[in-house]
Amino acid sequence: xxxxxxxxxxxxxxxxxxxxxxxxxxxxxxxxxxxxxxxxxxxxxxxxxxxxxxxxxxxxxxxxxxxxxxxxxxxxxxxxxxxxxxxxxxxxxxxxxxxxxxxxxxxxxxxxxxxxxxxxxxxxxxxxxxxxxxxxxxxxxxxxxxxxxxxxxxxxxxxxxxxxxxxxxxxxxxxxxxxxxxxxxxxxxxxxxxxxxxxxxxxxxxxxxxxxxxxxxxxxxxxxxxxxxxxxxxxxxxxxxxxxxxxxxxxxxx
Amino acid sequence: xxxxxxxxxxxxxxxxxxxxxxxxxxxxxxxxxxxxxxxxxxxxxxxxxxxxxxxxxxxxxxxxxxxxxxxxxxxxxxxxxxxxxxxxxxxxxxxxxxxxxxxxxxxxxxxxxxxxxxxxxxxxxxxxxxxxxxxxxxxxxxxxxxxxxxxxxxxxxxxxxxxxxxxxxxxxxxxxxxxxxxxxxxxxxxxxxxxxxxxxxxxxxxxxxxxxxxxxxxxxxxxxxxxxxxxxxxxxxxxxxxxxxxxxxxxxxx
Numbered sequence: 001x002x003x004x005x006x007x008x009x010x011x012x013x014x015x016x017x018x019x020x021x022x023x024x025x026x027x028x029x030x031x032x033x034x035x036x037x038x039x040x041x042x043x044x045x046x047x048x049x050x051x052x053x054x055x056x057x058x059x060x061x062x063x064x065x066x067x068x069x070x071x072x073x074x075x076x077x078x079x080x081x082x083x084x085x086x087x088x089x090x091x092x093x094x095x096x097x098x099x100x101x102x103x104x105x106x107x108x109x110x111x112x113x114x115x116x117x118x119x120x121x122x123x124x125x126x127x128x129x130x131x132x133x134x135x136x137x138x139x140x141x142x143x144x145x146x147x148x149x150x151x152x153x154x155x156x157x158x159x160x161x162x163x164x165x166x167x168x169x170x171x172x173x174x175x176x177x178x179x180x181x182x183x184x185x186x187x188x189x190x191x192x193x194x195x196x197x198x199x200x201x202x203x204x205x206x207x208x209x210x211x212x213x214x215x216x217x218x219x220x221x222x223x224x225x226x227x228x229x230x231x232x233x234x235x236x237x238x239x240x241x242x243x244x245x246x247x248x249x250x251x252x253x254x
Numbered sequence: 255x256x257x258x259x260x261x262x263x264x265x266x267x268x269x270x271x272x273x274x275x276x277x278x279x280x281x282x283x284x285x286x287x288x289x290x291x292x293x294x295x296x297x298x299x300x301x302x303x304x305x306x307x308x309x310x311x312x313x314x315x316x317x318x319x320x321x322x323x324x325x326x327x328x329x330x331x332x333x334x335x336x337x338x339x340x341x342x343x344x345x346x347x348x349x350x351x352x353x354x355x356x357x358x359x360x361x362x363x364x365x366x367x368x369x370x371x372x373x374x375x376x377x378x379x380x381x382x383x384x385x386x387x388x389x390x391x392x393x394x395x396x397x398x399x400x401x402x403x404x405x406x407x408x409x410x411x412x413x414x415x416x417x418x419x420x421x422x423x424x425x426x427x428x429x430x431x432x433x434x435x436x437x438x439x440x441x442x443x444x445x446x447x448x449x450x451x452x453x454x455x456x457x458x459x460x461x462x463x464x465x466x467x468x469x470x471x472x473x474x475x476x477x478x479x480x481x482x483x484x485x486x487x488x489x490x491x492x493x494x495x496x497x498x499x500x501x502x503x504x505x506x507x508x
Contacts, residue, residue, distance in 0.1 A: 157411055
């Protein structure tokens with residue numbers, strides 16, 4: 001159901017992968033299902049080099065992009081989706097079944113948005129910090145007794161679900177709710193930065209730390225489905241507030 | 255949708271597998287999705303022993319049954335399904351999409367039949383002779399340019415499709431992800447009021463009036479699809495900003 005253009009808007013992002021075979025398997029599944037943009041964040045370098053130099057490493061691996069930090073790897077995406085076994089964490093984001101999440105993701109791809117799908121490391125999955133960058137979490141329906149999947153298999157199943165639907169029509173109501181082009185994660189980071197600057201003026205309230213404030217603000221801003229134009233206006237308003245805070249922050253003795 | 259009894263009627267049959275990692279990966283996916291009966295036909299013996307003796311080989315591998323010939327391995331099954339990339343052969347059996355085949359297979363399992371799903375070797379897939387034992391052939395919707403999947407990934411996707419349809423009836427997940435109950439216009443007015451208070455501190459920027467600011471802020475806030483809980487958090491953040499503005503707004507001469 002996805003066109004080549006739509007598939008090209010998907011970024012498969014492997015975070016902290018340590019096994020070259022899994023990186024290679026992820027790339028192979030991408031090729032099987034027509035996706036090409038692979039990104040790796042803070043990979044175990046030997047593993048990444050080994051995967052890249054494998055005999056049958058195709059263009060997906062050789063053109064894979066490497067990032068030191070997650071925010072850079074998702075900066076151009078307006079929907080960031082985390083994958084999780086969903087068993088052990090207190091999750092703050094809505095947790096969707098893979099099937100439901102795929103419907104949302106397809107609608108976004110059709111409306112022109114770039115979408116990042118995050119897969120965590122083999123051992124521990126995505127960290128809570130990684131998840132704080134996501135607007136949507138999906139779970140593959142594994143058994144609760146053995147929820148954790150092999151990385152290459154998880155990537156394959158998720159991508160299969162994206163291309164699976166040959167006969168269902170393209171959920172028009174989801175599409176209409178979502179088909180405005182939306183601000184990217186990178187653009188939203190500017191809003192987050194300004195908010196944090198404003199909130200840090202004169203110190204934080206009792207019992208809060210910069211880290212908890214940042215996590216909270218990021219989560220709230222991630223939830224906002226902002227058009228680039230609206231985002232621009234919000235940035236303007238925040239700059240006004242910051243200006244006021246600074247203007248009144250002159251030492252009183254002057 | 256499958257009960258434990260129904261899942262127990264599935265036999266995953268690996269024919270001529272040569273790679274222990276793939277046999278292990280197949281077993282892991284079976285465990286993830288609640289299937290337990292693994293059969294290997296004429297495996298490369300070293301590979302099978304290696305897979306069985308891997309550190310994390312669970313009961314599925316240690317209890318896997320080994321057969322010299324395919325007919326013995328499917329003898330107790332009343333439906334034998336072959337998996338194929340479907341590209342190169344003159345196929346005599348009807349070739350179904352995975353999705354359609356899964357519906358047929360689930361119906362058979364529910365009616366008490368045992369079903370064998372055959373996966374071929376990594377290099378060449380199922381032979382024509384193997385396929386002659388099948389009543390149904392299924393194809394995973396891979397690209398025609400790169401149809402051939404990794405064995406472990408193919409097993410994972412097929413089993414996922416069997417268990418996938420647990421939540422098609424109960425659509426509330428999507429609802430929770432997207433049609434979450436949203437803050438009312440009245441609740442949003444509180445956000446607007448706080449924003450306007452903050453923005454009015456120390457006067458407005460050049461060429462703006464309270465009316466134009468209010469119209470702009472209201473439009474921006476109306477665009478936000480906020481849940482009541484998120485709205486509550488935003489109100490809290492704005493109250494912090496207002497407090498900071500007031501705290502620094504004491505007359506300088508005091």
